[in-house]
Amino acid sequence: MVDKNPNEKRVGWLSRIAPGVRKIVSRRNDTPDNLWVKDPDSGEMLYRPDLEAALWVTPSGRHMRINAEQRLKSTFDKGRYAAIETPDVPEDPLKFSDGKPYRDRLNAARKAAGRKDAMAIGYGEIQGVYAVVLVQDFSFMGGSLGTAAGEAFIAAAREAIGRGVPLVCFTAAGGARMQEGALSLMQMARSTLAVNELKAARLPYVVVLTDPTTGGVTASYAMLGDIHLAEPGALIGFAGARVIESTIREKLPEGFQRAEYLQAKGMVDRVVARADLPKVLGQVLGMLMDGRRTAA
Template structure:
């Protein structure tokens, strides 16, 4: 006896859409996976709770538990400037892979992958606009681009931002986020610590404010240079700030570190950070500080 429901070469089994499409032919198109983004839900790294992405975006990527999640450079610039309006400033080009470095994969390939993923040339992004009504140049370090590592492109961008601020006669605000120097550029990356320090001295000679906002994480050579040379240092809640990481320190000294060691709140208590400010309050806080530092003379019309 032949089973009429059994699929045969002449009669393939109907699988497309299943029973639901037979009863409601248009439903499959409505609930297609193409209409449901894979990243619609984001896991809270603290509680493990699944958070609805649009709600998280509305909250500026701050979770209900208070975790300030890492954000990219365009988001940071948009959150900082009044009305999210600013003039992008191009970052300079630098020689690529001068050392012909490979750590199992050529540096050029790593750069190409990072650029494709981030949609930018390197870790730094610069914008000019108004923050709380005061004109300013803002430079942002994007941790999503190779861990925000400090290399020639980042150093050159910082120098460009400082000189742009001097040319326009406005303050410079720097949002830091880095895992350290970019090892693929060797000593050339370490030289950027000195170059950025000299750029800050140019700002000081021009009597223009330099304000730093430390975000998670700010470590390595960035902490040892332009991240700690501001006139005022703000930090986002919970940001990891230091030179070497806690695990490296504990392994070296063979002692347990105090609770919250190297976090923004701990550093504020010890005097290394002037104030810990939530992301939602940063634009207003920066606007007030910049207005005071500039004597209130460069306000938006």
């Protein structure tokens, strides 16, 4: 028996008796790999378009993390807003490396998140009330607070002051960015001064605490709002529960540092489901503005 040409492409038996099958099978990669998302609570596989329509809230009630663009679109009326550019800052000022250069980590994070840093700013209407909205994107290096995030916060506050409108801040962070050392810690004080500028201008500052809001962000602008809203189940605190337990040598209460527990203790004014946030924000901003006209 003579062997076939080794360079000839082999075909399966099914393709030989039904040539059209091969063409159909080759299209299997047209189906997106991420069409299904696993519910972190129930383990159930959720159809991604349905989850997106539900604003990434699972049937079990888990408010999954969303990126800055999704947050801005779901907050502003009809999803329309004007994006405001965040300021540029010096990169890798300390020439830091923790086994991998900080500059390389920044480039990888930018490629993964599709943005230059953790903050995004938008301007538009929320239930007819004009506002500047600042969103902290946890998908960018855990939403960590660095010089870029600090500059973005100041820029958003001054944009609100210049337009005579409220500032709404959606927080989500693991804390300060260690690769920038003391420079990241300085942003706590700088953002606090920016909040004081808003108060001096008699403009509302409303904070929406999302999962997770921790560390230096909680210790600064996340807790300086006129009103504090939170999404259901959001983790909110400074140090982690295990650190606290090992320090005080006591078992913490059930649900400690979760939004509902903090509302009961007076740290959060109201826990609001994601779908209801635009309506509640519109009511709160309208009340705080007390009928004052805002710039278009």
